[in-house]
Amino acid sequence: MTEEINLIIDSAKESMENTVAHLEKSLLNIRAGKASPQMLGAVFVDYYGSQTPLSQVANINAPDARTLTVTPWEKNMLQPIEKAIMIANLGLNPMNNGDNIIINIPALTEERRKDLAKQAKSEADDAKIGIRNARKDANNDIKKEEKNGTSEDMCKDAEERVQKLTDAFVKKIDDILAVKEAEIMKV
DSSP states (O other): OOHHHHHHHHHHHHHHHHHHHHHHHHHHTSOOSSOOGGGGTTOEEEETTEEEEGGGTEEEEEEETTEEEEEESSGGGHHHHHHHHHHTTSSOOEEEOSSOEEEEOOOOOHHHHHHHHHHHHHHHHHHHHHHHHHHHHHHHHHHHHHHTTOOHHHHHHHHHHHHHHHHHHHHHHHHHHHHHHHHHHOO
């Protein structure tokens, strides 16, 4: 294989790995009924005039499966943090006890579990589209190499390697989705 073709295949693999990493990160935000500090990952607090991630102004803990506690590093941040959690529209109801914010995570209903499973499937479908786009880009680059004089056999082999990569990453996405759906549907 020529250096250019190996570079194209490596680039496609890296793109596919990034797509899977993004999927895993976005699935963390889909809660499966048990409390997790990542649930508040999308919350930004007005910290002296700038929007700052909650994790940078407070300590977030999950003392048990149904509770989150948010302990701000500065006492005067209690109200802004409470407000930010409500504005984030996560369906959570923060309670301020003067020292920290306690959030009770409600149990998921069957209907809500199905909605979350649909949301997870949608994220997985988006990831598969990303994988297929990486394959398409790689195959287009391989065709350009063929026009530039690389042998037809070498290009066919490269396209087969890209297809094998695509199949492997699509299977990986299906496996990740199956685990997440099982986690969501488990009562």
